[in-house]
Amino acid sequence: xxxxxxxxxxxxxxxxxxxxxxxxxxxxxxxxxxxxxxxxxxxxxxxxxxxxxxxxxxxxxxxxxxxxxxxxxxxxxxxxxxxxxxxxxxxxxxxxxxxxxxxxxxxxxxxxxxxxxxxxxxxxxxxxxxxxxxxxxxxxxxxxxxxxxxxxxxxxxxxxxxxxxxxxxxxxxxxxxxxxxxxxxxxxxxxxxxxxxxxxxxxxxxxxxxxxxxxxxxxxxxxxxxxxxxxxxxxxxxxxxxxxxxxxxxxxxxxxxxxxxxxxxxxxxxxxxxxxxxxxxxxxxxxxxxxxxxxxxxxxxxxxxxxxxxxxxxxxxxxxxxxxxxxxxxxxxxxxxxxxxxxxxxxxxxxxxxxxxxxxxxxxxxxxxxxxxxxxxxxxxxxxxxxxxxxxxxxxxxxxxxxxx
Numbered sequence: 001x002x003x004x005x006x007x008x009x010x011x012x013x014x015x016x017x018x019x020x021x022x023x024x025x026x027x028x029x030x031x032x033x034x035x036x037x038x039x040x041x042x043x044x045x046x047x048x049x050x051x052x053x054x055x056x057x058x059x060x061x062x063x064x065x066x067x068x069x070x071x072x073x074x075x076x077x078x079x080x081x082x083x084x085x086x087x088x089x090x091x092x093x094x095x096x097x098x099x100x101x102x103x104x105x106x107x108x109x110x111x112x113x114x115x116x117x118x119x120x121x122x123x124x125x126x127x128x129x130x131x132x133x134x135x136x137x138x139x140x141x142x143x144x145x146x147x148x149x150x151x152x153x154x155x156x157x158x159x160x161x162x163x164x165x166x167x168x169x170x171x172x173x174x175x176x177x178x179x180x181x182x183x184x185x186x187x188x189x190x191x192x193x194x195x196x197x198x199x200x201x202x203x204x205x206x207x208x209x210x211x212x213x214x215x216x217x218x219x220x221x222x223x224x225x226x227x228x229x230x231x232x233x234x235x236x237x238x239x240x241x242x243x244x245x246x247x248x249x250x251x252x253x254x255x256x257x258x259x260x261x262x263x264x265x266x267x268x269x270x271x272x273x274x275x276x277x278x279x280x281x282x283x284x285x286x287x288x289x290x291x292x293x294x295x296x297x298x299x300x301x302x303x304x305x306x307x308x309x310x311x312x313x314x315x316x317x318x319x320x321x322x323x324x325x326x327x328x329x330x331x332x333x334x335x336x337x338x339x340x341x342x343x344x345x346x347x348x349x350x351x352x353x354x355x356x357x358x359x360x361x362x363x364x365x366x367x368x369x370x371x372x373x374x375x376x377x378x379x380x381x382x383x384x385x386x387x388x389x390x391x392x393x394x395x396x397x398x399x400x401x402x403x404x405x
Contacts, residue, residue, distance in 0.1 A: 007250045008113075008304045015306065016052065019253050022278050024049050027058075030283045033081030036069060037285065052264070055253065055286070060262040060274060062288045064317075066232070067095050076100065082281045091136045093231045099136055102281035109136070109234030110251055111144035114227040117240045117247070118203040120174045122149030127167055127199075129155045129177030129185075130206070136231050137206065141176045150174070157181070164189040167196045175202040179209040179224070183216060203227055208312065228312070233275050233284055237309050242301040245308035252277050254307065255286070256295055259316040259398045260329030261337070262286065270294045270396035272316035273309070290317050292396040318399040322348055322355045322380055329398040331377045335359070339370055343392050346382075350403040357382040362389050 007015070028046040030037035040059050049055055069077025075084060075098040082102065084090060089101040101108065120126060126145045132138030132154060145152045153170055155163050155177075163185045166172070175182045182202055189196045202217065205227045217224045225239040228246050236254065237246035248254045255264050256271040265271040273291045277284045292315065296308040319328045327346065336344045343362045348355065359374060359382060367384040374382050 005250075008247075008306065010305060012305060015250075020050060020052075020055070023055055023253060023276060026276070026278045026280065026283050026285065029081070029280050030285060033280070034283065035073070035078035037079065037283065041285070052253075052255065055276070056255065056257075056262060056264050058262075058286050060257070060286045060288050061284070063095075063097070063232075063290055066287075067097055070098055074098070076282070079284075080282050086281075089136070089139065091134060091231065093135045097232070099231045100282050101136060101139065102279055107144050107147035108279070109140040109144065109229070110249055111140055111227065111229065111235045112147040113249060114225075114229075114235055114238035115144055115148050115150070115176075115203055117238050118174075118225040119201050119223070119241070120145070120148065120150060120176075120203060124150040124174045124201075125153065125170055125172050126150045126174045126176060127153050127155050127163070127170075127172040129157060129163065129175065129181050131157050133157075140229070140231075140234065141203075145176070160184055160188045161192075164192070164194065164196065167199065168194055171198045172196070173198055173200055175199055175204075175222075177202075177204065178206045179204040179213055179226075180207065182222075182224075183213065186220070197221075201225075205229060226311070228309070230289060232287060233277050233289070236273070236275055236289075240300055240302045240304065244301060245296045245310055247300055247304050247308055248306045250306065254309070256293065257288075258333060259292070259318065259396060260331070260333035262288075263333075263337075267295045268297065268394075270313055270394050272396070288316070290315055292316050294394075294396075314396060316396065318397060318401070320348055320399055320401045322357055322378075325378070325380060327357070327378050327380065327399065332359070332398050335370065335373045335377050336361070338373055339365055341365060341370075345392050345397055346399045348399065348401045348403060355403070359384045360392065361386050362391055 024046045031041050087100040091099045128141050130137035130141050142152050199222055202224045209226050214224055228237045229235045235249045237248045239246055253276040255274040257263055257274050258265050259272045270292055273289045273293050275287050292313040293309045296310050299305050332346050341361045345360045347358045370384045
């Protein structure tokens with residue numbers, strides 16, 4: 001096992017107690033230091049947040065909300081407790097969304113834990129192929145590599161031939177970047193008959209690592225593990241040598257909620273990943289990533305005891321347009337909640353150019369009342385169909401648009 005500290009193997013009770021204390025502190029600080037949270041959390045007593053159930057009562061901040069806030073109050077939407085001039089670096093990711101690097105922490109985005117799990121550390125010469133331009137990804141990994149004692153080659157993106165030459169010249173032992181770019185570099189080196197044999201391990205993110213690609217690397221003697229993070233949040237979860245799910249980072253709280261709501265789903269059910277982080281200068285409290293995943297049962301075989309995510313399972317933002325009007329997962333969720341429906345799915349179909357929507361509901365209920373509620377919520381007429389419990393697929397879908405493109 002390559003645990004970085006004893007927190008990775010502590011009991012669930014000790015972990016939750018420490019995380020809830022951190023939540024109380026970040027909520028209290030955000031109420032005082034952040035314009036946004038000063039308003040949205042004004043009615044919350046931080047000391048009353050004693051459990052994950054209490055945390056679930058706090059409002060969710062969605063990425064679309066963040067973009068709107070930043071348009072209204074640039075650059076950080078009133079969330080940051082410090083000015084731009086007090087930040088170490090500032091970035092502008094696609095969206096566009098502004099992100100700050102706060103303070104001088106050697107590993108403020110916490111990716112060193114993922115590097116350690118991948119066996120990357122002191123003595124490694126690490127080829128960093130995340131972009132250093134506009135977005136924070138390159139700096140995220142750069143600071144983490146230096147924190148674990150590695151030497152960084154800041155390769156960035158593109159320039160494949162030069163990347164291959166750098167790998168050969170410096171004797172690169174580890175790679176960080178998107179899953180497929182390492183293969184592009186290695187194949188370019190093969191074509192030039194300058195094969196690279198020093199790379200032994202890699203930590204990848206920013207895209208899917210397909211089994212066939214992992215096998216390709218394994219055949220070349222390269223062990224590849226995944227990390228899951230975002231520019232807004234830093235590291236969320238990481239793969240271990242067991243390669244059985246992604247272990248949640250010790251310094252975040254992760255919830256899986258029903259898309260369109262802030263309501264946690266039962267363990268094993270697919271839902272949206274919601275994350276709370278603890279940077280006092282830029283707190284993210286119940287930030288909805290838009291990604292779907294689920295919690296896997298049991299601990300990691302490596303002995304780490306934090307929850308495991310099954311990996312990326314799709315996107316939670318399933319907004320679609322029906323008869324010229326947008327229908328959002330939040331609207332479907334409100335109808336379901338008002339009528340006590342645990343799991344529903346809005347199917348959108350098309351016949352002879354006419355849109356049709358049908359709300360499929362597990363269990364029993366008053367179909368006519370649900371039809372009326374749908375019309376009040378969406379301003380669209382639709383059908384309702386009840387089916388047996390636990391019949392809908394466990395894939396996190398709230399809106400299933402089946403119309404041909």
